[in-house]
Amino acid sequence: MDRHPFKFGKLAIGVHFTNREKERKRLRANITSGVNTILISPRRYGKSSLVQQVAEEMGKDRRTRFAQVDLFEVRNEREMLERITSAVISATSSTLEDRLRDLKRFVQTIVPQVGIGSDPTQELTVGLSWEDVERSRHELLELPEKLAKAKKIQLVLCIDEFQNIGHFPDPKATQKLLRAAWQRQQHVTHLLYGSKRHMMLDIFTKSNMPFYKFGDLLFLERIARPDWVKYITDRFRKTKKKIGPALANAIAGTMEDHPYSVQMLANATWQHTSGTATQAALDQGLEDLMDQYTILYQRIVDDLTTPQLRYLEAMSDGVERFTTSEVLARYEFGSSALVGRIRTALEKKDILDHQGTHTIWLDPLFRLWLENRFWHKPKRQFLS
Ligand SMILES: Nc1ncnc2c1ncn2[C@@H]1O[C@H](COP(=O)(O)OP(=O)(O)OP(=O)(O)O)[C@@H](O)[C@H]1O
Ligand SMILES: [Mg+2]
Known part of the structure; x- marks a missing residue:
């Protein structure tokens, strides 16, 4: 017997995930056809749960992989690239050995610090110095595309609390950089979400901003x-x-x-x-x-x-x-x-x-x- 029939504070997926049929369908369709999605709702409406639910549904065939990054408390480009690199490497190969090998093969110009624990299946955490970022910015930004292409998979790069890039030292420069790299990518779809509606709208709906018209805007509502x-x-x-x-x-x-x-x-x-x-x-x-x-x-x-x-x-x-x-x-x-x-x-x-x-x-x-x-x-x- 289920001792905790209701779920709150944690991701609600599986039996705890109710409805959102329309949103799931739209997300799946966007991912399948390579359309980027921007998902916006106030806190605790179910953004993370929706993304996780769709990831579980779509991830079964292994041709679509989800790399999940949270920009909560990330304050600069270096930390962001660390998290993206770690998540992408972890999502595209399953053993620590493979992950290390991929990292060496695809990012040749840097010797990143790598966090490894005792569990061989655990995720890899990549540490980058500012020099690494200066020297290899381009390579790091291309890593998701290169990996996806080499492994013949469709990669979905999910970035939570994306509006936090608005707090970076030079937010517009970072956005320009990301947009330039991402819009060329053929094997990566971006799913960017956040809870600060005004900041998200500033990034995605202002015609003078780099991410203007970057993808399909989806506003998550309460559940019926x-x-x-x-x-x-x-x-x-x-x-x-x-x-x-x-x-x-x-x-x-x-x-x-x-x-x-x-x-x-x-x-x-x-x-x-x-x-x-x-x-x-x-x-x-x-x-x-x-x-x-x-x-x-x-x-x-x-x-x-x-x-x-x-x-x-x-x-x-x-x-x-x-x-x-x-x-x-x-x-x-x-x-x-x-x-x-x-x-x-x-x-x-x-x-x-x-x-x-x-x-x-x-x-x-x-x-x-x-x-x-x-x-x-x-x-x-x-x-x-
Ligand atoms: N589809 C759903 N069906 C039932 N309950 C849900 C659903 N989505 C979310 N919830 C409820 O809302 C809670 C918060 O969900 P979740 O963490 O996914 O929201 P969030 O929008 O990512 O929040 P935050 O902005 O705080 O990260 C869940 O723990 C669950 O109680
Ligand atoms: Mg969340």
């Missing part, structure tokens, strides 16, 4: 309600517990269909269920989560200014137009210019996301916590 209901009821059933569709619907609704949060609340409800789930189990599960997150949320609140908190309260009250004189006066915003600054600050802090005229809370549990524990408002009925 009917898919959640099916997933939650299935997962309960698999563990010999029951939940009705209305309550499964309430779990997803309470968390506004946010992938990570729905899985977390489903798990908390499941913990309080011995036979058939009840509203009381859901309520108790939600209380547990709010308890768990209180320290974290208190810290976030401590870091907010009074006008920022008032803005969130107005959001919670259902205000949609913030610059009418009535709203400016009621929430003491002062001027509409200040409202603009508050919006930008809340977006930078990853609390809200403004999509055109529509604004969403990035963490639905934080909103519930503010309403229940901070403002002590009456309990919100979930939106079905």
Whole structure:
């Protein structure tokens, strides 16, 4: 029996991966036809899970290989090339011996430092000096293409948190370099993803930027309600517990269909269920989560200014137009210019996301916590 029917905080693949049929199809089609893809969504929507799921599905025939790189905390070109080189070498050959041989054969001008542990199948980590990069930049950038061609495979180079190249010392120069190398490659498809929408859009949609029109832009949305209901009821059933569709619907609704949060609340409800789930189990599960997150949320609140908190309260009250004189006066915003600054600050802090005229809370549990524990408002009925 499955002891942990819900998955959160880790990649959700296999039985834990629900829906995303359209996105999987589009990704597979892009990869098959060599079209680059740019995948964008807020944090914890399932970018990594989607990529991993597609990698598992497509990687079975061994003609398509996925090299995965994360630019989280990578701050310069040298570190980026280290990670790309390590990932590409590891993805294209399976033993340490082969990896070392490939590295020597395809990057002749450098003697990289290589990290090797006791496990012979473990990944290779390549260390490069700045001199290596200066001397062999071109060779390193061509390595994925050369390897893929030599091994007669299609390589998918997946780069997570790609917007981080925007923080490199000379971001535009790096982008020019990458674009020039990548657009010539025939055996490598690029899958670039990230969670900072504005930075990603700056890189890929501005006509004066090197990556303008580099590939197919895919925005990942939350998961649809009917898919959640099916997933939650299935997962309960698999563990010999029951939940009705209305309550499964309430779990997803309470968390506004946010992938990570729905899985977390489903798990908390499941913990309080011995036979058939009840509203009381859901309520108790939600209380547990709010308890768990209180320290974290208190810290976030401590870091907010009074006008920022008032803005969130107005959001919670259902205000949609913030610059009418009535709203400016009621929430003491002062001027509409200040409202603009508050919006930008809340977006930078990853609390809200403004999509055109529509604004969403990035963490639905934080909103519930503010309403229940901070403002002590009456309990919100979930939106079905
Ligand atoms: N297709 C899916 N089906 C069910 N749950 C999912 C799915 N995708 C994601 N989730 C849930 O969301 C969580 C976060 O997924 P994942 O780490 O893939 O998101 P991410 O967008 O890469 O996040 P981050 O920006 O933090 O890296 C998973 O642990 C899981 O609980
Ligand atoms: Mg991720």
